[in-house]
Amino acid sequence: MPTPPRDPDAPPFRSADGAVVLRLAVRNHPGVLSHVSGLFARRAFNVDGVLCLPVGDGARSAILLLVRADDRLEQLVRQLAKLEDVLEIRREPDGQRAFAAATAWLG
Amino acid sequence: MNSTGASLILTLLERQGIDTVAGIPGGANLPLYDALGSSRIRHVLARHEQGAGFIAQGMARVTGRPAVCFGTSGPGATNLLTAIADAKLDSIPLVAITGQVPRALIGSDAFQEIDTYGLTVPITKHNYLVRSAAELLEVIPDAFRVASSGRPGPVVIDVPKDVQTETIEVTRLPEPGRPDAAPPLEHDDVRRAARLLNEARRPVLLVGAGVIASGASARMVELAERASIPVATTLLGLGAIRDGHPLSLGMVGMHGAPYVNLLLEECDVLLGLGVRFDDRATGKASEFCPRARIVHVDVDASEIGKIKTPVLGLRADVGDALAALLPLVERDERRAWRARLAELRASSPLAMPGADDPLQPYGLVRCAAEIFGDEPIVTTDVGQHQMWVAQAYPFRRPRQLLTSGGLGTMGFGLPAAIGAALAAPGTPVLCFTGDGSLLMNLQELATAVEERVDVKVILLNNGHLGLVRQQQQLFYGARYQASRFHAEPDFAAIARAFGVRACSLGEAADPRATLARLLAEPGPCLVDVPIGREENVYPMVPPGAPNRDMIEGGRRADAAA
Numbered sequence: 001m002p003t004p005p006r007d008p009d010a011p012p013f014r015s016a017d018g019a020v021v022l023r024l025a026v027r028n029h030p031g032v033l034s035h036v037s038g039l040f041a042r043r044a045f046n047v048d049g050v051l052c053l054p055v056g057d058g059a060r061s062a063i064l065l066l067v068r069a070d071d072r073l074e075q076l077v078r079q080l081a082k083l084e085d086v087l088e089i090r091r092e093p094d095g096q097r098a099f100a101a102a103t104a105w106l107g
Numbered sequence: 108m109n110s111t112g113a114s115l116i117l118t119l120l121e122r123q124g125i126d127t128v129a130g131i132p133g134g135a136n137l138p139l140y141d142a143l144g145s146s147r148i149r150h151v152l153a154r155h156e157q158g159a160g161f162i163a164q165g166m167a168r169v170t171g172r173p174a175v176c177f178g179t180s181g182p183g184a185t186n187l188l189t190a191i192a193d194a195k196l197d198s199i200p201l202v203a204i205t206g207q208v209p210r211a212l213i214g215s216d217a218f219q220e221i222d223t224y225g226l227t228v229p230i231t232k233h234n235y236l237v238r239s240a241a242e243l244l245e246v247i248p249d250a251f252r253v254a255s256s257g258r259p260g261p262v263v264i265d266v267p268k269d270v271q272t273e274t275i276e277v278t279r280l281p282e283p284g285r286p287d288a289a290p291p292l293e294h295d296d297v298r299r300a301a302r303l304l305n306e307a308r309r310p311v312l313l314v315g316a317g318v319i320a321s322g323a324s325a326r327m328v329e330l331a332e333r334a335s336i337p338v339a340t341t342l343l344g345l346g347a348i349r350d351g352h353p354l355s356l357g358m359v360g361m362h363g364a365p366y367v368n369l370l371l372e373e374c375d376v377l378l379g380l381g382v383r384f385d386d387r388a389t390g391k392a393s394e395f396c397p398r399a400r401i402v403h404v405d406v407d408a409s410e411i412g413k414i415k416t417p418v419l420g421l422r423a424d425v426g427d428a429l430a431a432l433l434p435l436v437e438r439d440e441r442r443a444w445r446a447r448l449a450e451l452r453a454s455s456p457l458a459m460p461g462a463d464d465p466l467q468p469y470g471l472v473r474c475a476a477e478i479f480g481d482e483p484i485v486t487t488d489v490g491q492h493q494m495w496v497a498q499a500y501p502f503r504r505p506r507q508l509l510t511s512g513g514l515g516t517m518g519f520g521l522p523a524a525i526g527a528a529l530a531a532p533g534t535p536v537l538c539f540t541g542d543g544s545l546l547m548n549l550q551e552l553a554t555a556v557e558e559r560v561d562v563k564v565i566l567l568n569n570g571h572l573g574l575v576r577q578q579q580q581l582f583y584g585a586r587y588q589a590s591r592f593h594a595e596p597d598f599a600a601i602a603r604a605f606g607v608r609a610c611s612l613g614e615a616a617d618p619r620a621t622l623a624r625l626l627a628e629p630g631p632c633l634v635d636v637p638i639g640r641e642e643n644v645y646p647m648v649p650p651g652a653p654n655r656d657m658i659e660g661g662r663r664a665d666a667a668a
Contacts, residue, residue, distance in 0.1 A: 030236075031224055031228070031234070031236065034224075034225060034228050035228055038228045038229055042229050074412070075409065075412070075413060078408050078409035079409050081408070081409075082232075082407070082408075082409055083233075084232070084233040084253055085233075
């Protein structure tokens with residue numbers, strides 16, 4: 001995925017210390033977001049931001065999650081990995097830039 | 108071949124080996140029921156969808172294979188929720204197929220419309236809203252694959268009415284869904300686990316439902332015998348090792364025997380097999396097995412490190428892990444450790460007052476076990492009677508005890524017993540229940556009569572929500588609120604009104620003989636047994652306290668000396 005250019009006027013994106021961005025590849029159907037977002041509330045995980053868009057031919061979506069790199073991160077990743085519609089999870093080292101861009105719109 | 112969605116569902120279920128389905132018809136699943144007429148699947152009509160869910164659970168718990176229940180949309184689906192959630196917490200492969208309003212009406216608050224998909228997200232392993240009949244070809248086998256793979260669990264398939272009536276041309280039927288292959292073993296980790304066990308001086312195996320689900324009980328006992336390792340089980344692990352085996356400790360935790368909890372205080376290596384370190388088993392988790400290095404084997408990676416941080420975690424099928432571990436574990440007699448176990452067994456046994464009297468809880472459980480020997484399947488409801496059964500019934504084999512462990516659902520026992528009897532014809536099923544629990548799914552007595560199942564309901568009747576009363580006595584200053592039933596129905600009369608043979612044991616001249624005679628007759632029966640109203644289950648670890656803090660008949664047992 002090409003990295004969108006950084007808007008020079010966007011406010012600096014602030015995140016909690018030690019935040020990381022996870023990138024999920026998921027099946028794209030109407031229920032998948034409720035599976036992913038329901039998990040955060042149900043297991044009391046702190047998730048600071050979510051971005052989700054269909055990718056490629058639309059059969060899959062990419063979800064970026066802004067999460068805290070605390071001692072529960074591994075448990076969060078393992079719980080996400082159990083969801084049938086989550087096909088892949090990896091860290092997105094550059095992912096904070098996406099949230100910085102979104103902050104320009106929402107912040 | 109042309110097929111409607113409804114017939115396709117039944118064809119695919121038949122190909123999964125499903126021969127019996129429990130359910131209730133309603134508006135949104137009528138096409139499915141219409142198609143049942145030309146299917147060889149036997150339908151068991153429950154009297155409440157929760158009953159249907161637990162009947163299916165009973166079948167699944169006995170066989171280890173996925174079982175199916177049907178419900179309609181709206182209240183049919185909401186009534187199923189408790190049984191589905193129960194299956195999630197106990198890792199039971201359940202496939203619930205619900206009717207839904209036609210696609211065009213979804214989202215319009217139509218009659219009996221509810222967001223079944225949304226409601227079941229947190230209580231299923233996975234769920235589906237089927238959007239076309241063609242999707243069924245993929246969804247039904249996938250649902251069985253998901254329900255039975257790795258750590259089993261429930262799956263919901265929500266099928267709109269017009270998907271059930273949609274006709275499609277089916278050129279080729281899909282292969283039945285089968286469990287995925289188990290994750291590959293990390294052999295280095297197996298070697299490390301063997302080394303930890305070989306170096307251990309005071310090891311214990313902690314055995315949970317995962318051992319039974321994996322069919323690994325015999326291998327687990329082989330490991331225990333090879334290296335002389337005592338075996339403690341969780342509630343759902345009971346039966347994995349036979350009661351009376353010299354290395355069998357029985358149940359750990361809140362109502363475990365004192366010597367079990369005390370032995371775990373001294374253990375130096377704990378091998379957890381298919382367990383999830385539930386708080387009812389561990390007590391205060393941070394003080395569970397305080398001297399032990401923990402090795403944790405579970406097929407669900409998210410369980411490893413969730414509650415207790417192990418020195419070594421193996422994500423593996425327990426049976427695979429044990430097979431690899433066995434040749435690496437040295438034979439050891441562990442005389443000192445076994446002597447310590449014998450010492451604790453003698454000094455801190457499980458007190459079972461009244462064990463010879465069939466009108467007292469322990470005596471009743473023992474008496475029923477003596478009458479039937481090793482043969483029956485045992486279900487329980489939830490509460491004091493459940494713990495008395497867990498403590499006192501001599502379980503001899505895996506899948507002999509069916510009980511609601513994780514969710515602790517009152518109302519589980521009777522419908523689960525019906526399901527067990529359907530799945531194991533010819534095997535008697537004992538359902539131990541309480542007067543609180545039985546009323547929560549009493550209507551299934553009608554199903555038991557209709558199906559002529561060999562279910563023997565043994566009702567421990569104390570006119571209370573007994574375990575609530577006990578907690579109010581012990582932890583709420585004996586301020587009893589809403590735990591006593593002021594109206595007490597005549598359960599034997601109610602059972603007879605359903606067509607179930609029944610008696611009250613309190614009126615019997617020879618309770619043991621009466622019990623034996625009633626239980627020996629085929630078909631369903633109910634035995635109402637009045638028990639002491641203030642009987643408590645001991646020992647009891649207060650919720651949140653470490654397991655060494657056991658209350659024993661009103662006093663605290665001493666911690667390990």
